[in-house]
Amino acid sequence: MNVNDNPVLLRAVAQRLQALADENRLRLLMRLRTGECTVSLLARELDLAQPSVSKHLSVLREAGLVTVRRQGVGAFYAVADQSVFEMCHLVCDGVFRHMHQRRAELESAIGAVAAPGAPARRGTTRRRPARKKIVSPFNPE
DSSP: OOGGGOHHHHHHHHHHHHHHSSHHHHHHHHHHTTOOBOHHHHHHHHTOOHHHHHHHHHHHHHTTSEEEEEETTEEEEEESOTHHHHHHHHHHHHHHHHHHHHHHHHHHHHHHHSOTTOOOOTTOOOOOOOOOOOOOTTOOO
């Protein structure tokens, strides 16, 4: 099915992507990935205001990303669609590739500014630190 032919589906996809376009919502999803949790515990663990957590969870719930289970007076939130982590992992990989590409471009530009063959000034030569492997927090493995 072509998403362009279905405005209802297109709107739902846009809503889900908008729900993910917030750092705190991503943090909430990563925490909920480890298991269901109450609003008060999420607020405490993530150092967020409880009303803010409630609002973010409402947005995530509306987008179909989290569910709520009521037990007595308590409400327990959980991830509703685990596939969101696969998508986030793909996005993280793309961001990491872009960051590395930008770094290489900047290093190349800096190297081009230095006169080719010119001796380095005393005390300016530094060893480049080893690059660390960056691991996505959304890695489904």
